Amino acid sequence: MNASRPLFLVARREIVERFRGRAMWVVTGIMVVAVVALAVIPAVVSSGPRTTTLGLVGPDSTALATDLTTVGDASGITVTTVTLADDAAARRAVESGTVDAAVAYDGTSSTVIVQKSLAGDVQGVVQTTLNRAHLRTALDAAGIPLSTVTSALAPVSLTVNAIAPPPAVDESKAIAAIVTGALLYMVLLTYGSAIATGVAQEKSSRTAEVLLSAVRSRDLLAGKILGIGVAGITQLAIVIASGLAATAAVGSSPISQRAWSLMPASLIWFVLGYGLYALAFAAAGALVSRQEDLQFAMAPIIPPLVAAFIFVEIAIGDPGNAWVRWTSFFPAFTPMVMPVRIAVGDVPIWEIALSIALTLAAIWWVMRVASRIYANAYLQGGGRISWGAALRARGSRASRRPSVQRR
């Protein structure tokens, strides 16, 4: 029989049972709704440049139309104008929705007709335009040539020169980074806990002993981690795919497009982080006989994850931070901090390679320690076993020395 068959059987069961359960689909559904909302809502709320159509009544309509367009452009509002015959026509136009507002100006005072209210920024544009028209009329009456008046009224261009500008954080990069960091933090915690829960469940339901009579503990451990990992990546892929699809569908801003385009690459970091943390979570699960004790057993694993997330936040605000740089090489933090550094700034390729190598080395070490703890603690009943005791104990095949044949 294929030596790795038990491992795949164990993994297969994890995947099948996980997708058969309702919880998996509920959680996936919630995550899909969340990412679709994340992609769609900004696109709907900021619906491009503002436009407005204004109707004009009065002798100065032509001059006003030019001014309204100029002033509107300066305020980021595209103004279209329609000249109307009289107040009654203006009223009809507003009522029918042909124009957003109708401005009647007789050279000294003005009335604006609107359906309900006049948007603040549009009112600003109208007010500025009327003021200019009034000033121009007054100066013209005083004998100053129109060309002089017009050039005097032209907006002055303004440039700001900062002596010590803050580091330029590209908004799109920052958002990409925070989405990556948050997603990794969430999935490591979710699937890590799933493993710890699964192991503790096998132990508390006493399935462990039946299993161990049929499967080596290392196959059981590896199969479980592989199975939950595959289920997790599938779930993550579904979520990422719906995020990408939603972004493409609404054609939303380049901000979220960049964020989502980084997601597939983050799968690599997920695999590394998962490899590191999953083993530790499995060992934690093996320490307890009751689900209630699981929080205590997991206590040593959670702080590095939380700390990593804190460095993620620091990295987003200040990518060049020396602390962030150093912590991105520390294996417990690498899988979360490094992708954020990459998202926010330029990281030399050797730094990325080194961090991956260090993480792989750490995974190898954790694998040895965790499988030992797992094998030793898995069959020990009676309350909670300490990490140290489980490491020292000699209880199973994983730590056995050759049996002595007495013949």
Place this chain on the structure above:
Amino acid sequence: MPRTRAKDAGGGLAIEGFTRRFGDIVAVDGLDLTVGRGEIVGLVGRNGAGKTTTMRAVMGILAPDEGSITWDGEPIAHAHRDRFGYMPEERGLYPQMRLLDQVAYFGTLRGLSRSDAHARAAEWLDRLGLAGREADKITALSHGNQQRAQLAVTLVHDPDLLVLDEPFSGLDPAGVDELGRTLASRATSGTAVLFSSHQLDLVERMCHRVVIVDAGRVLAAGTVDELRDRFPRRLRVEVAAPPAWASNVRGATVVEQDDDGVVLVLDEGTSPQTVLDAATAAGPLLHFGFEDESLSDMYLEMVNR
């Protein structure tokens, strides 16, 4: 239940000098045990005597410190264990997994193909009266049915060796009878069966041989009759007269006395005829005969000795 044992083709399970320590505690100390094919062997002893440790070692769940455990003369490797079935004392199944899937899953872990495992699982569920419950989760089953499910998991791959730790505990009388018949039929078809139990009447009735362990050592092993030979035979006599007559019989000792009569143990060379003569002389004889000491009595005498 059949006490006649199927002809064994030699081989089977052999444990020699098995020793296992936990820290400073010696759980099992040089234990010897064999279970031939087609043989049912009962492992008897108080809690902590080393029964579970021995069974776990056979199943490879823990390693011996010393001694050898062989199957058909070969040291037991992982591949052998695919042909073993194990029911631990603490029963355990995945609570949320469906019955048929679960039994089949354990079948595949024992090396069956998936289709074969499903077919055999369905067959065993049917045989154990669980037909119609295939899609139920384990938690939806009654306690008795969970026990049956556990048995199906143990038997699904038609093992050559069954190692059952307290298989009868928690079963109702019908369940005990059902399991007893299942084990007997397995043995008849050549399976070696090793089980532990505190229900000694059951062990006496079911097993070809009994192994009594105490403090990690074998106190006695053999058929119940062989064990009985280690004890003096008990002669029960009931006479319609005061029991004083019995104390005057030469070469016999009264070991028990009740309202009905007395139980005597004869010295070597004393003929039962001597006792019969004395009894009839005392009064009308109501009962006269040797009685078999129960395994339970022998066990208590041995472990308290």
